[in-house]
Amino acid sequence: MIITQKRDRKQLLENIRDYNSFFLIGCSECSTLCGTGGEPELKEMKELLESEGKKVTGTFVAKTGCQVLGTKVELKKNFKSEVDDAECILVMSCGAGTQSVVELFKDKPVYPTNDSLFLGNMTRMQFFDERCSLCGDCILDRTGGICPVTACPKGLLNGPCGGTNEGKCEVSADIECAWVRIYNRLKQIDRLDDMKKISDPKNWSAHKKPMNLNVREKASSEKK
Ligand code: SF4
Ligand code: SF4
Structure with a gap:
């Protein structure tokens, strides 16, 4: 929302x-x-x-x-x-x-x-968290479903920066380091090998302004 x-x-x-x-x-x-x-x-x-x-x-x-x-x-x-x-x-x-x-x-x-x-998730009544920055090229499949583009203030795609400290982010102790969260999540679901995969630089052109999408036209061109 x-x-x-x-x-x-x-x-x-x-x-x-x-x-x-x-x-x-x-x-x-x-x-x-x-x-x-x-x-x-x-x-x-x-x-x-x-x-x-x-x-x-x-x-x-x-x-x-x-x-x-x-x-x-x-x-x-x-x-x-x-x-x-x-x-x-x-x-x-x-x-x-x-x-x-x-x-x-x-x-x-x-x-x-x-x-x-x-764009936020409501985690309890009138309490909202940003979880997705609408980048247009989702990488949640590689990060155990946690978005580093949004949850890491630097938007790092390949593991934590040197400032991560006991699970907290160097930008603010109120923020959990996104990459520690991703590590813990991948460990929990037995996918730690995904941490070793290097992500290519992000395709930011997937988020051009202004965006638009004609679902019907796209569906009919995919059928051809
Ligand atoms: S990778 Fe992009 S589309 Fe996927 S959750 Fe993060 S910001 Fe949203
Ligand atoms: S400490 Fe973690 S969340 Fe904070 S900027 Fe570094 S990698 Fe990103």
Whole structure:
């Protein structure tokens, strides 16, 4: 899931000071779980705006904010007049959700209320860890399923650096050395020989910007 945190509210109010009426859009998926764009946060934002003398024409928590077509259908079907009545739209999801709305309402200013931080795993309620950096060329098959690209601050691919110390990372004692974790994991699953395999330099071109993928086109070209 995409991990978001609330942007500084003072800065947000400064950004939107020229507008008087707002429509608020959240997302029922990641930003709801992060506590940045679900029903309670939309209510909180509505109260904040109203306390500043602004008007909120409506609020809506999209099922999946980054799903452009679905969000368009939901909004146009149920909230057309509320959106039309607003001078500005605030999007309380991730940057992808914000840009879905930019695409749908070309004539309206759209502002994000959150910062998008990383792709995360929720390990307990509202506690998130980064496990994958979306490199586009996965090496988990060689590392016992632990990602050194993400878990090692240096992204080392062939064993630990000289700074590893009693299982901790030299960058911070709060971080377990990724390569000690990988070693322990490989030992546990009887795959320690994998430690001896040298990984080639990473193919970073597999992570070009902007990425896109047409699954249907890819599937039909693979059939040919
Ligand atoms: S190797 Fe790349 S794709 Fe695989 S988990 Fe790590 S960052 Fe993600
Ligand atoms: S101590 Fe381990 S996790 Fe930290 S930078 Fe070195 S290899 Fe990476």
